[in-house]
Amino acid sequence: MVNRLLAAIIACGCLVASPGPSFAAQPAGTHQDLGLSPDLLELLRAEMREIAAGVQGMALSVATANWQAIRATSEQIRASYIMEKKLTPDQAEELARALPAQFKLLDAQFHQRAEKLAAAAQARDPELVVFHYSRLVESCVACHASFAAARFTGFAAPDPQVHHH
Numbered sequence: 347m348v349n350r351l352l353a354a355i356i357a358c359g360c361l362v363a364s365p366g367p368s369f370a371a372q373p374a375g376t377h378q379d380l381g382l383s384p385d386l387l388e389l390l391r392a393e394m395r396e397i398a399a400g401v402q403g404m405a406l407s408v409a410t411a412n413w414q415a416i417r418a419t420s421e422q423i424r425a426s427y428i429m430e431k432k433l434t435p436d437q438a439e440e441l442a443r444a445l446p447a448q449f450k451l452l453d454a455q456f457h458q459r460a461e462k463l464a465a466a467a468q469a470r471d472p473e474l475v476v477f478h479y480s481r482l483v484e485s486c487v488a489c490h491a492s493f494a495a496a497r498f499t500g501f502a503a504p505d506p507q508v509h510h511h
């Protein structure tokens with residue numbers, strides 16, 4: 347019984363870790379909100395895929411009180427600024443120019459939340475860890491709704507016909 351349960355959890359973890367169709371890498375130059383050049387967009391998407399893998403694995407680490415793993419992953423996320431990647435001077439200039447202030451703000455907030463999550467894991471405080479984990483996921487939603495709605499079409503306004511108020 348326990349073995350079967352474990353097998354189910356592991357199988358489920360594998361499913362979650364493999365990128366779903368909505369995460370499938372898109373061909374360079376496809377429609378996007380930020381108007382970045384294809385190489386910068388690919389850098390950003392690569393960073394996103396890394397972050398996504400970390401955040402997915404973290405749900406299990408939170409549930410099993412694996413503080414060390416939570417701390418390591420959130421510190422990795424905190425340190426993963428695309429702005430700090432090895433960019434050519436032209437790319438750095440493009441990024442500074444192309445990214446709206448609101449994007450930079452959401453990005454900074456996102457990294458701050460990762461830092462708070464790391465601190466909560468270090469303090470071994472399960473309630474605080476769950477709180478900051480959910481705040482971190484909230485940051486993904488906020489930024490995607492504003493700057494990746496062309497990519498994640500689920501953020502489009504709901505069909506007014508379904509609402510009856």
Ligand code: HEC
Pocket residue numbers: 369370371372377378379380390391392394395397398401449450452453456482483485486487489490493494497
């Ligand atoms: C500050 C903004 C911002 C934050 C915060 C953010 N993202 Fe993204 N994300 C983007 C943008 C912009 C794209 C690219 C959209 C496009 O392809 O046009 C993207 C794309 C992605 C992709 C698709 C990558 C690919 O292969 O094309 C995944 C997966 C993703 N984000 C996951 C996450 C997760 C999970 C979080 C939170 C833990 C997160 N993102 C937080 C802005 C953000």
